[in-house]
Amino acid sequence: MVDKHKIEQAVKLLLEGIGEDPNREGLKETPARIGRMYEEIFRGMDQDASEHLSKTFSVENSEMVLERDIVFYSTCEHHLLPFYGKAHVAYVPDGKVVGLSKLARTVEVYAARPQIQEQMTGQIADAIMEHLAPKGVMVMLEAEHMCMTMRGVKKPGSKTMTVAVRGCFAKDEMLQNRFWQMIKG
Ligand code: ZN
Numbered sequence: 001m002v003d004k005h006k007i008e009q010a011v012k013l014l015l016e017g018i019g020e021d022p023n024r025e026g027l028k029e030t031p032a033r034i035g036r037m038y039e040e041i042f043r044g045m046d047q048d049a050s051e052h053l054s055k056t057f058s059v060e061n062s063e064m065v066l067e068r069d070i071v072f073y074s075t076c077e078h079h080l081l082p083f084y085g086k087a088h089v090a091y092v093p094d095g096k097v098v099g100l101s102k103l104a105r106t107v108e109v110y111a112a113r114p115q116i117q118e119q120m121t122g123q124i125a126d127a128i129m130e131h132l133a134p135k136g137v138m139v140m141l142e143a144e145h146m147c148m149t150m151r152g153v154k155k156p157g158s159k160t161m162t163v164a165v166r167g168c169f170a171k172d173e174m175l176q177n178r179f180w181q182m183i184k185g
Contacts, residue, residue: 044113
């Protein structure tokens with residue numbers, strides 16, 4: 001559970017730390033506001049991807065299923081600044097599938113935590129492997145990191161791309177190529 005009271009105290013200290021007066025009018029409500037906001041943007045701390053991936057449907061075919069352009073917002077754990085972009089999630093079913101919205105929900109569970117993009121990519125792939133037990137999974141994330149664009153090297157528009165492959169995708173280059181083709185169009 002997110003401890004809003006702790007967050008409020010921390011934000012007050014943080015404001016003092018940068019030389020602000022946390023009691024001035026514009027800032028008075030800020031600690032409480034951030035407490036509520038953090039509860040929302042870190043809601044994934046209390047969630048488990050299995051909630052979304054456990055309800056499955058039987059299918060005959062075992063063709064690739066791809067959900068592309070899943071927009072996500074996450075928070076970089078090194079700077080507590082946003083990184084955001086799109087996730088593309090594909091799997092080859094082994095007798096069962098999940099509703100398409102569940103793939104987006106799974107992305108959300110892992111986005112709504114302090115994150116590293118590489119780690120998040122792997123966590124999504126692993127959760128699908130574990131709970132849906134498909135023949136294989138491939139996940140690609142492309143994101144812009146505010147810690148790269150508003151500070152440090154300041155490279156607006158630059159994107160970080162990360163990939164995770166599991167199961168049959170790891171061995172099948174043609175399948176991987178099909179994934180790249182399908183997310184391009
Ligand atoms: Zn960062």
